[in-house]
Amino acid sequence: MAVRARGRGALTRFFAAQIVLTLFVFVMLLNSAAIMVWVERKVAALLQQRLGPYLVGPKGLLQPLADVVKLMFKEELRPKAADAFLFGLAPIISATCAFAAFAVVPFGASTTFFGLLDEPLRLQVADVNVAVLVIFAVASMSVYGIVLAGWSSNSKYSLLGGLRASAQMISYELSYGLALASVLLLGNSLSLTDIVGRQAGTWLGFIPRWLVFVQPIGFLIFMTAGVAETNRAPFDFPEAEQELVAGYHTEYSSMSFAMFFLAEYINMVTVSAVATDLFLGGWHGPFLPESFGWIWFLLKVSAILFFYVWMRWTLPRYRYDQLMQFGWKILLPLATVNLLVTAAGVLYFGL
Amino acid sequence: MTLFYVFAAIAVVASLLVIAQRNPIYSVLLLIASFGALSGLYVLLSAPFVAVIQIVVYAGAIMVLFLFVVMLLNAPHEETEADERRHVLLRSGALRFGAVLAFALAAELVWALSQGRDTGAFPGASVASVAAIGRTLFTDYAFPFEVTSILILVALVGAVVLAQRDHPLDRERP
Numbered sequence: 001m002a003v004r005a006r007g008r009g010a011l012t013r014f015f016a017a018q019i020v021l022t023l024f025v026f027v028m029l030l031n032s033a034a035i036m037v038w039v040e041r042k043v044a045a046l047l048q049q050r051l052g053p054y055l056v057g058p059k060g061l062l063q064p065l066a067d068v069v070k071l072m073f074k075e076e077l078r079p080k081a082a083d084a085f086l087f088g089l090a091p092i093i094s095a096t097c098a099f100a101a102f103a104v105v106p107f108g109a110s111t112t113f114f115g116l117l118d119e120p121l122r123l124q125v126a127d128v129n130v131a132v133l134v135i136f137a138v139a140s141m142s143v144y145g146i147v148l149a150g151w152s153s154n155s156k157y158s159l160l161g162g163l164r165a166s167a168q169m170i171s172y173e174l175s176y177g178l179a180l181a182s183v184l185l186l187g188n189s190l191s192l193t194d195i196v197g198r199q200a201g202t203w204l205g206f207i208p209r210w211l212v213f214v215q216p217i218g219f220l221i222f223m224t225a226g227v228a229e230t231n232r233a234p235f236d237f238p239e240a241e242q243e244l245v246a247g248y249h250t251e252y253s254s255m256s257f258a259m260f261f262l263a264e265y266i267n268m269v270t271v272s273a274v275a276t277d278l279f280l281g282g283w284h285g286p287f288l289p290e291s292f293g294w295i296w297f298l299l300k301v302s303a304i305l306f307f308y309v310w311m312r313w314t315l316p317r318y319r320y321d322q323l324m325q326f327g328w329k330i331l332l333p334l335a336t337v338n339l340l341v342t343a344a345g346v347l348y349f350g351l
Numbered sequence: 352m353t354l355f356y357v358f359a360a361i362a363v364v365a366s367l368l369v370i371a372q373r374n375p376i377y378s379v380l381l382l383i384a385s386f387g388a389l390s391g392l393y394v395l396l397s398a399p400f401v402a403v404i405q406i407v408v409y410a411g412a413i414m415v416l417f418l419f420v421v422m423l424l425n426a427p428h429e430e431t432e433a434d435e436r437r438h439v440l441l442r443s444g445a446l447r448f449g450a451v452l453a454f455a456l457a458a459e460l461v462w463a464l465s466q467g468r469d470t471g472a473f474p475g476a477s478v479a480s481v482a483a484i485g486r487t488l489f490t491d492y493a494f495p496f497e498v499t500s501i502l503i504l505v506a507l508v509g510a511v512v513l514a515q516r517d518h519p520l521d522r523e524r525p
Contacts, residue, residue, distance in 0.1 A: 014371070086376070130481070133403040151376065151422050163422070166415060174497025190481055272525070295488075 003147065013021060016123070029102055033265035034064040040309050047313045074254040079154055082251065086152035091252065091259035094145030098266035101138040104131040105273045108283050108294035124193065131192040132180055135274055139176075139229060143169045145236050145263065146231075146248050153251035161247025164320065168228055171327040176225035178335035179218045182342040183211055183278045188308045192274075196282030210281040217338045219279045221331060223304075224269040228327065230264065233312040235323060272304035273297075280304075357396055362388035375421045379414060386410045401480050 038053070038061060045052025055124070059280030078087055108123030128134055143166050150162015189194035201209050212219045228235040249260045276282060278302045283293030365385035372378040386409045393402035488496050 083376075130399050130403050133400070133407065136410060137403050137406040140407055142417075143411070143415055144380075144418070147381075147418055147422070159422070163419075166419065170412070171414060278414075291393065 017121050021121065021123070025102060026099065026123055029099060029266050029269065030262075032269050033262050034068075036265045036268065036305065036309075037064045037067065039306070040312075043309045044313045047310075060177075062286050063252070068258065071254055071258045076256065077251070077253045079251050081154040083154070084221075086148050087251075087303075088256070090145050090149035090152060091263075092145075092258045093148065093254050094142060094199040095259040095266075096262040097138050097142035097145060097172050098263040098270065099144075101135050101270045102266070102273065104134045104192065105270065105277060106131075106196060106282065107273065109290045122193065127193060128191070130190045131161050132184060132190050132195075133272075136173075136177060136180065140169075140173060142263070142267070145260075149252070149260070150248040153248075157245045157250045158248050161250070165231060165248055168231070168323065168327075171324060172225040172228035172331070175221055175327065175335040176229060176329040177348060178224040178332070178339050179225060179277070182215060182335075182339045184219045185339075185342050185346050186211055187278075188215060191275050196284070199281040200284045208281055208284065208286075210279060212279040213278065215342070217334065218342070219275070219336045221338065222275060222279065224331060226275065227308070227311070228323070230267045230271055232264075232268065234315040234317050236312075236317060261329075268305060268308055269301065272301045272308070275304055276300040331340075355392065357393040358388045358395070359387070362392070376418070379417050379421055382417075383410045383414050386414070400484060 008074065041063065042052045042060070044050075053063035056062040056066045101124040104127075106122060106124035106127070110122050146160045146165040146169075150158045150165070152159070153159070181196065184190060188196055189195055189198075195211075199209050199211060203209055203213075207213060249257055252260065276297060282292075283297040285293070285296035285299075288295055357426070362385050365381045365388065369378045369381045372381065387404060390402040390405040393399070393405060451514065
């Protein structure tokens, strides 16, 4: 409403900035997926004492581009017995959900871009006051992409992959939600911007007021459930090669396959960004002024992403029943106890 | 107002298509679309919390289970009943009961709409604030809230008992 009081020019500029910001986030997410593919291959090579991609571009940096071009020129195949409509819809759902979740993630403090705008603009596509729940809702919708891909392919490997994915995501969503809830209690808000705002400053002058120091177990639960939610190793059962060929995307080729691939990497980036906002203080950090906070944000997200990749190439895959046991019998009770202890702490000590 | 008609149209059309579909998978997906449109309507009523919960609970959790069941049963098309051409009230057991319920629902709807009076705002301040919703649920509506949770628990226990393969009561019989 404050915007309405300004002149027409300022308003137009404000909306233009908003549109530019949205496009910027979209393009950066696409880029981050490409960079992550390169990082993934380079780190994998490092850990396996290989060179990794090094021919295309400097240090193999253009390898993802070459991969995309290759995928584009591949033939788009569809099994004869597949359900044509759903087969086409599934990758679209996956990719859309991956992008949509990032819309409510703030990644920097409000800025006027060095006086370019009259009104400070939040570095966030949509400032929703129930942002945490929106992320949770979008995550729960992204199951459909995988399930439908598995079912509509009409192939047993795909169906098994799809079923596994949905069972896994439903199981770990509970722990994920409970870990989120304990942060919400401490942040006393459902808005990510508010929760990040509460993590400014330090305790005793040198410990940053990040929630990870108050919620270490919550952070571990969140990250574990996040790995399972994004179907990454060591929880990558939906696409376990040895058992299921390629899982739910066995029958997909060309750009439809690329959409699933893209969705996986963007989901990773989103989970890392949400973890940064919730537990690692978002854009708050020492040495840099508030307006350059996004540099801290990028650093923190990159650190978590590196950890993801590192874990993938270090840990072997679990067995499927172990995954389910771990989710229901260890992680979920732990998350519940964590939530209760947090609630008691907030109630009696006013944390 | 335009948005209201868009969402309302999607909700109504999707709901109608749910029962018009022969393929149960498409019925489930159309129901999800209908829930999504409802959620949009909640946003227009400035109740974002309810809107998101609608997606998380109904579209995200319950419909995934529906989809699961439909996929596992792998029922590609609905069986066409032999007595399709007879009048609904003349059909056997469950169908007749369903028809009676449907007529009752239609009658109630007509009655409720013909009253046409404003029911007034939702008691307990605004539905926009999560804190207000929580406070209302645990004070004014504490009893219905707890009763609902017991109802769900009973349904849960019932489902477990029904799904049990070797029932302890069956084992005693020869």
